[in-house]
Amino acid sequence: MPLLRRLYWWIAAPVYFLFELRLLLVVSPVFEDADGPMPSLFWGKAVYPTAQQYAEHHLKYNAEFLLPYCLVALLVTLIGCGLALSASHSKQAKALHHFLAVLVTTLTLLLTFACISDVGTYSHLWNGPRFFSADMHALVALSFITFIPALLSGFLVVGRSSLDVF
Numbered sequence: 001m002p003l004l005r006r007l008y009w010w011i012a013a014p015v016y017f018l019f020e021l022r023l024l025l026v027v028s029p030v031f032e033d034a035d036g037p038m039p040s041l042f043w044g045k046a047v048y049p050t051a052q053q054y055a056e057h058h059l060k061y062n063a064e065f066l067l068p069y070c071l072v073a074l075l076v077t078l079i080g081c082g083l084a085l086s087a088s089h090s091k092q093a094k095a096l097h098h099f100l101a102v103l104v105t106t107l108t109l110l111l112t113f114a115c116i117s118d119v120g121t122y123s124h125l126w127n128g129p130r131f132f133s134a135d136m137h138a139l140v141a142l143s144f145i146t147f148i149p150a151l152l153s154g155f156l157v158v159g160r161s162s163l164d165v166f
Contacts, residue, residue: 004163005160005163005164008159008160008163009081009085009160012081012084012156012159012160013077013081016077016080016081016149016152016156017073017074017077019152020072020073020076020077020080020145020149021069021070021073023144023145023148023149024041024069024072024073024145025069027140027141027144027145028040028041028069028129028141028145030065034051035048035050035051036048036049036050036051036052036053036054037049037054037061037065039065039068040129041068041069041072041129042068042127042128042129043068043117043126043127043128043129044126044127044128045127046127047061047064047065049061072145075113076110076145076149079106079109079110079113079149079153080106080149080150080152080153080156081153081156083102083105083106083109083153084102084106084153084154084156084157084160087101087102087157088156088157088160088161098154098157098158098161099154099155099157099158100154102150102153102154102156102157103150103151103153103154104150106149106150106153106154107146107147107150110145110146110149110150111142111146114131114132114142114146115131115132117129117131118130118131118132118133
């Protein structure tokens with residue numbers, strides 16, 4: 001058990017990252033039609049290759065499409081695991097308090113970053129996804145990519161505090 005306590009965050013953070021990356025790819029996938037693939041998560045100038053270009057250089061385009069997903073997953077992992085790590089070091093409150101505090105703080109920070117992204121997009125500072133819009137898909141995607149990682153952060157705190165009991 002002491003080894004698991006020491007390695008907890010070294011195991012939890014990569015699993016959290018991969019889970020968030022998979023969640024992003026499911027919630028906001030790269031759409032494909034007869035004209036070629038279209039990423040639904042990007043900042044800057046989106047790449048829209050034709051079907052022929054994609055067939056010839058699919059590895060290059062897959063890497064370009066995956067980069068924004070990895071960056072968002074990394075940001076969410078740093079926020080979620082960082083807050084969970086700091087809360088797990090506090091010995092003053094009970095696990096339920098830590099769970100709720102981390103869940104609400106993570107959710108608030110992720111929604112704040114979504115707001116910042118939308119402000120930049122609406123102000124034409126950059127091109128990117130619009131999270132807070134009338135589009136139902138965007139609202140559902142926003143709820144999935146903020147609430148589920150916030151819950152996961154809370155569970156990480158509970159899991160880490162349960163290791164201290166043993």
